[in-house]
Amino acid sequence: MANSVWVFAEVKDGKIKKVTFEMLSEGKKMAEKLGVDLSALLLGQNVGSLAEQLGHYGADKVYLAEHEALKDYTTDAYSKVIAELIKANEPSIVLYGATVLGKDLSPRVAARVEAGLATDCTGIGLDDSGKLTATRPMFAGKAYADISFSDSKPNMASIRPNALPVSPPDESKKAEVIKVDVNINPDDIRTTIQEFIKTAGERPDLTEAEIIVSGGRGMKGPENFKMLEELADVLGATVGASRAAVDAGWRNVSDQVGQTGKVVSPNLYIACGISGAIQHLAGMSTSKYIVAINKDTEAPIFQKADYGIVDDLFKVLPVLTEELKKLKAEG
Amino acid sequence: MNVVVCVKQVPDTESAIKVKPDGSDIIKDDLKYVMNPYDEYGIEEALRIKEKFGGVVTILCMGPGRAVETIRTGLAMGADQAVQLDDPAFEGGDAFATAKALAEALKGIEYGLIFCGKQAIDDDLSQVGATLAELLKLPQVSLIQKLEIADDKKSATVHRQVEGGIEILKVSLPAVLTTQKGLNEPRYASLPGIMKAKKKPLDVKNLAALGLSSDSVGCAGSKSIITKYTPPPARAAGKIIEGEGPQETVPKLVKLLREGAKMI
Numbered sequence: 001m002a003n004s005v006w007v008f009a010e011v012k013d014g015k016i017k018k019v020t021f022e023m024l025s026e027g028k029k030m031a032e033k034l035g036v037d038l039s040a041l042l043l044g045q046n047v048g049s050l051a052e053q054l055g056h057y058g059a060d061k062v063y064l065a066e067h068e069a070l071k072d073y074t075t076d077a078y079s080k081v082i083a084e085l086i087k088a089n090e091p092s093i094v095l096y097g098a099t100v101l102g103k104d105l106s107p108r109v110a111a112r113v114e115a116g117l118a119t120d121c122t123g124i125g126l127d128d129s130g131k132l133t134a135t136r137p138m139f140a141g142k143a144y145a146d147i148s149f150s151d152s153k154p155n156m157a158s159i160r161p162n163a164l165p166v167s168p169p170d171e172s173k174k175a176e177v178i179k180v181d182v183n184i185n186p187d188d189i190r191t192t193i194q195e196f197i198k199t200a201g202e203r204p205d206l207t208e209a210e211i212i213v214s215g216g217r218g219m220k221g222p223e224n225f226k227m228l229e230e231l232a233d234v235l236g237a238t239v240g241a242s243r244a245a246v247d248a249g250w251r252n253v254s255d256q257v258g259q260t261g262k263v264v265s266p267n268l269y270i271a272c273g274i275s276g277a278i279q280h281l282a283g284m285s286t287s288k289y290i291v292a293i294n295k296d297t298e299a300p301i302f303q304k305a306d307y308g309i310v311d312d313l314f315k316v317l318p319v320l321t322e323e324l325k326k327l328k329a330e331g
Numbered sequence: 332m333n334v335v336v337c338v339k340q341v342p343d344t345e346s347a348i349k350v351k352p353d354g355s356d357i358i359k360d361d362l363k364y365v366m367n368p369y370d371e372y373g374i375e376e377a378l379r380i381k382e383k384f385g386g387v388v389t390i391l392c393m394g395p396g397r398a399v400e401t402i403r404t405g406l407a408m409g410a411d412q413a414v415q416l417d418d419p420a421f422e423g424g425d426a427f428a429t430a431k432a433l434a435e436a437l438k439g440i441e442y443g444l445i446f447c448g449k450q451a452i453d454d455d456l457s458q459v460g461a462t463l464a465e466l467l468k469l470p471q472v473s474l475i476q477k478l479e480i481a482d483d484k485k486s487a488t489v490h491r492q493v494e495g496g497i498e499i500l501k502v503s504l505p506a507v508l509t510t511q512k513g514l515n516e517p518r519y520a521s522l523p524g525i526m527k528a529k530k531k532p533l534d535v536k537n538l539a540a541l542g543l544s545s546d547s548v549g550c551a552g553s554k555s556i557i558t559k560y561t562p563p564p565a566r567a568a569g570k571i572i573e574g575e576g577p578q579e580t581v582p583k584l585v586k587l588l589r590e591g592a593k594m595i
Binding site: 110112148208307 | 456457471472494496512513556569
């Protein structure tokens with residue numbers, strides 16, 4: 001159906017990513033206002049069983065594209081399928097998660113169908129004429145911009161994980177599943193995946209984590225991050241690091257939070273031994289709650305923190321971990 | 332192998348960004364500009380390719396007059412030549428309009444590989460690399476942290492950073508690769524390098540030289556535009572938890588997080 005609102009459903013390890021449900025929840029409101037359908041795009045191999053869940057979160061239709069060549073994400077295969085679907089069905093709005101995959105895919109599709117695209121949006125809405133509007137951080141969050149789109153359709157946005165609220169699922173709702181004919185030749189795909197080296201454990205990526213425990217120069221060395229790992233274990237958190245800690249070689253680049261690392265917005269950010277350089281603050285100040293542990297009273301991080309403890313982190317962290325363990329044991 | 336590196340001049344990471352009272356723009360008076368940090372990795376990698384395979388490294392930069400400084404930095408690092416796209420008509424463009432002009436400028440240049448930073452740290456769009464690849468009908472790989480070019484130069488093996496790990500893939504060349512921290516350690520410009528950079532060819536092209544119409548680039552050629560800037564939402568002043576040592580402060584913190592914030 002023309003003019004409908006589309007959400008790209010991102011699947012990782014056989015599960016739909018949470019950001020998809022966030023987009024469906026917001027997308028549903030927009031579709032209702034516009035009086036159009038909300039559709040989800042589900043690509044992969046043997047992913048059909050996931051369509052049901054997309055219905056629970058508000059999708060009226062699920063375009064299901066299953067093919068061997070879609071088992072793992074490649075830019076060429078995914079962009080081909082989605083661009084063809086867009087050209088055939090003319091949606092008015094297409095949303096993607098601002099994930100590694102979404103940020104690789106969305107500009108490729110946007111360029112092919114000549115659509116406007118706003119990246120990493122923290123808010124979306126409709127203007128008086130029913131056209132998409134978006135709000136997005138720039139300069140890693142040092143400023144925000146309101147975005148409007150040209151009249152050509154569709155308009156697109158990638159949505160920052162954890163930025164939009166999820167509406168509770170309704171298990172009585174069913175989506176109509178539309179099977180998509182997939183025509184992909186081996187020649188269409190110019191990249192081949194050879195190997196995947198797992199570096200992280202079961203913890204969510206920093207950009208999707210609900211709790212982050214982060215360490216900076218004050219950690220004094222790579223071995224001390226073990227204390228943060230232990231705290232993170234109790235909280236179910238992901239461990240982050242400041243640029244200073246990464247540049248010192250203490251932590252992997254993928255752990256870096258800040259303007260030249262990842263911009264994060266967890267529910268809770270615990271900064272340990274991080275002074276709060278402007279480029280770091282930019283990358284985490286949209287966290288719902290910020291806790292800072294630093295022995296320097298003057299550290300700028302305390303101006304952003306909801307709660308601060310001015311003390312030696314090497315004394316505070318073991319007590320905090322112990323206290324939380326006790327709490328967890330009590331249930 | 333000839334390599335093109337797309338480069339942008341951006342305010343440095345230590346810059347505080349202030350929004351004009353009317354929200355029409357950010358205040359640019361006191362900003363210190365540098366080369367986009369992610370583009371530095373592209374220049375370094377291009378220089379390493381040149382050292383191994385030979386070839387010409389070209390910097391392609393869209394930006395106003397001041398961007399010459401950034402271009403000269405890249406030339407001083409060792410790039411051979413540069414093309415600057417400078418015209419008021421290019422201003423305010425989204426990734427689509429920008430990539431369109433870049434693609435047009437690339438028509439006269441021979442290349443086996445194009446690097447773009449994974450994103451510019453000013454607009455944070457992360458779009459130009461992929462958009463450029465699409466306009467040139469080339470494959471793309473984003474967020475690369477390691478690159479090995481095959482001896483026949485027809486393909487490359489790249490490591491890219493994805494959620495939870497490293498993906499190793501093979502890509503046919505030419506391609507557009509977007510560079511991420513970890514790819515290499517960019518070199519500093521040497522003094523002789525800085526001297527030499529002044530004599531290296533810099534071709535400044537305006538809209539007419541590119542042969543594009545003014546409604547296809549910049550703000551006029553954009554599919555999305557910024558209508559208003561706002562400062563980030565202010566955070567309320569925080570609370571320092573008082574007490575004698577962690578035995579007192581930590582339980583207070585845990586209580587606040589549990590009962591007040593309901594975070595744990």
